[in-house]
Structures are given as C-alpha cells and as structure tokens.
Amino acid sequence: EAGVTQFPSHSVIEKGQTVTLRCDPISGHDNLYWYRRVMGKEIKFLLHFVKESKQDESGMPNNRFLAERTGGTYSTLKVQPAELEDSGVYFCASSQDRTVIGYTFGSGTRLTVV
Amino acid sequence: QKEVEQNSGPLSVPEGAIASLNCTYSDRGSQSFFWYRQYSGKSPELIMFIYSNGDKEDGRFTAQLNKASQYVSLLIRDSQPSDSATYLCAVNTRGDGGATNKLIFGTGTLLAVQP
Numbered sequence: 001e002a003g004v005t006q007f008p009s010h011s012v013i014e015k016g017q018t019v020t021l022r023c024d025p026i027s028g029h030d031n032l033y034w035y036r037r038v039m040g041k042e043i044k045f046l047l048h049f050v051k052e053s054k055q056d057e058s059g060m061p062n063n064r065f066l067a068e069r070t071g072g073t074y075s076t077l078k079v080q081p082a083e084l085e086d087s088g089v090y091f092c093a094s095s096q097d098r099t100v101i102g103y104t105f106g107s108g109t110r111l112t113v114v
Numbered sequence: 115q116k117e118v119e120q121n122s123g124p125l126s127v128p129e130g131a132i133a134s135l136n137c138t139y140s141d142r143g144s145q146s147f148f149w150y151r152q153y154s155g156k157s158p159e160l161i162m163f164i165y166s167n168g169d170k171e172d173g174r175f176t177a178q179l180n181k182a183s184q185y186v187s188l189l190i191r192d193s194q195p196s197d198s199a200t201y202l203c204a205v206n207t208r209g210d211g212g213a214t215n216k217l218i219f220g221t222g223t224l225l226a227v228q229p
Contacts, residue, residue, distance in 0.1 A: 004157075031215065042118070043158070043202065045216040056216065091157065098215055100146060100206045105157035 002026065004106035006092050012112045018080040021109045025074070025094030031055075032075050033095075033103070034067060038088040046090075049075060050098075082113045117141060120203050120220035128228050133190040135223050137203030140184065147179055148217065149188045150202040158202055162188060193227045200224050 005024040013019050025032045034046040046065070047057040051072035060067070064083070069075040079086050090109045095102035119138045127133045135149075146165050150158035162177040164170045164186070170177045176189040190197055204217040 033216070035217075040221075042116075042221045043217075043219040045218070048215050059216070100148070100215060100217060101160070101163055103160065103217075105159075107155075107157045 004092055004094050004104050006090075006106035006109050008109060009107065010110045010112075012114060013082055015084055015113055016081045018078065019082055019111060021077045021079075021090050021111070023075045023077070023092030023094075023106060025092070026096075026104060029094035029096050029104075030072070031095045031098060031102075032069060033093040034075070034077055035091040035093065035105075036088050037091070037108075038085070041088075043091065046077075079111075082111075084113050087111055087113045116220070117218045118203055118205050118220040120201075120223050122221055123224040124226050125223055126226045126228060127193050129193060129195060131193050133193045133197065133225055133227070135188040135190075135201050135203075135225065137186045137188075137220055138184055139186070139203075139205050139218075141205070141207050141218075142181075142184065144181075144184075144205045144207045146206040147177070147186045148204040148206070149175075149177060149186075150204060150219075152200045152202055152222065154199075190225075193225075195227045195229050198225055198227045 032049040037043045045059040048055045049069045052069050066078045092106040093103045149162040151161050152158045164177040164179045174191045178187045200222040202222045203220040
C-alpha cells in the first residue's frame with residue numbers, strides 16, 4: 001500500500017510569490033488533514049477534509065492560504081502571496097475513518113520563503 | 115501556557131538504559147493521548163496511544179497517563195541508538211458536538227541514545 005505522498009519535498013520561493021503544495025492520500029482514505037510546523041514551534045493543525053468537503057478549517061492562519069480537494073482525492077494547499085513567516089514544514093495526513101489513531105502522515109514539504 | 119508542554123531536551127541516555135519522556139497538557143477535557151516518533155526529515159510515526167489512567171505496555175514502550183495531574187509519559191526500556199529521534203506528545207480533545215479529529219502537539223523531546 002502506497003503511503004501519503006507529498007510534493008514537492010522542498011520549495012524555496014521569494015516573498016510575495018505563490019506556492020502550491022500537493023498531497024496524495026492513501027487510496028480510499030476519505031479523511032485528509034493538513035498540519036504545519038513553523039521553526040521552533042509545535043506541529044499545528046490547519047484543516048480537515050472529509051472527501052471534498054472542509055470539515056474543520058479552524059487552523060488556517062489567514063486568507064492567504066487556500067486548500068482544495070476536488071473530487072475527494074488529492075489535495076492542494078496554495079499560499080498566495082507567501083510571507084516570510086509561512087516558512088516551515090507542511091505535513092499532510094490521511095485516514096480511512098474519523099479516528100485519530102488511523103492517521104498516516106506524509107513526509108512533509110519544507111517551504112522556505114526568502 | 116501552551117496546551118501541550120514537553121521538555122525540548124536533548125535527553126541523553128546510555129544504550130540499554132530506560133529513557134523517560136514527559137508531557138503535560140492543559141485541557142482537562144482531553145480524551146486521548148499519543149506518542150509519535152519523528153526521525154530527522156521524516157514523517158511523525160505513531161508508536162503508542164493511551165486513553166485510560168494507568169500504564170499501557172507495548173514491547174519496550176510503556177505509556178503512562180495520570181489525568182488528575184494532566185501528565186503523560188513514555189518509557190523506553192533497553193534504549194537503542196536507533197531510538198534516537200524526536201518524540202512528540204499529542205492530545206486529541208473532545209470539542210463541542212463530539213471528538214474533534216485534530217491533534218494538539220507538543221514541541222517534542224529530542225532523545226539521544228549513546229552507544
């Protein structure tokens with residue numbers, strides 16, 4: 001079974017540019033989550049999809065962040081325009097059911113905004 | 115006050131010793147508690163979860179929960195150099211309308227097992 005796949009693994013962009021991160025969950029997993037770890041801080045929840053619907057987006061920091069999951073398969077997280085404080089590692093996780101135990105994390109995308 | 119607190123370490127233990135990792139949480143309504151291991155540049159990997167007060171053992175790992183003290187710990191017996199990693203404590207809190215699906219993480223404790 002393929003795991004949760006994220007790409008790119010690394011991205012370096014200039015302040016003000018746009019970046020799109022992608023997450024491919026494990027096949028058949030309806031639940032998809034985005035988390036972020038900013039340098040020196042803890043991993044923080046961003047949002048949760050159930051299929052194509054946003055179940056909880058309480059962790060999205062501001063309207064520069066847009067997450068989509070068209071068709072309920074892969075998800076994208078767009079940051080536009082990127083700011084320096086957006087630098088960090090963005091993790092995606094997926095699960096078949098709604099229990100936290102079922103989470104499988106991807107290896108993350110390291111975003112550096114310069 | 116942070117919702118989940120951990121000592122960042124590094125915690126250095128000799129090979130074969132017991133490593134003790136600690137975590138406190140602020141929300142008394144927290145229901146489920148998790149320990150993740152994260153190697154550098156890799157994804158967090160679930161190693162233990164616990165719901166009830168007391169101890170839960172799985173191989174060399176023991177999770178301990180004390181809800182009255184709002185304290186969770188992870189013991190690693192017979193520590194090996196391959197256990198060297200960052201250990202993340204995470205809490206799942208029941209919100210309005212039922213359990214949320216999101217985890218609240220601590221910053222993690224770096225464990226270094228010396229050969």
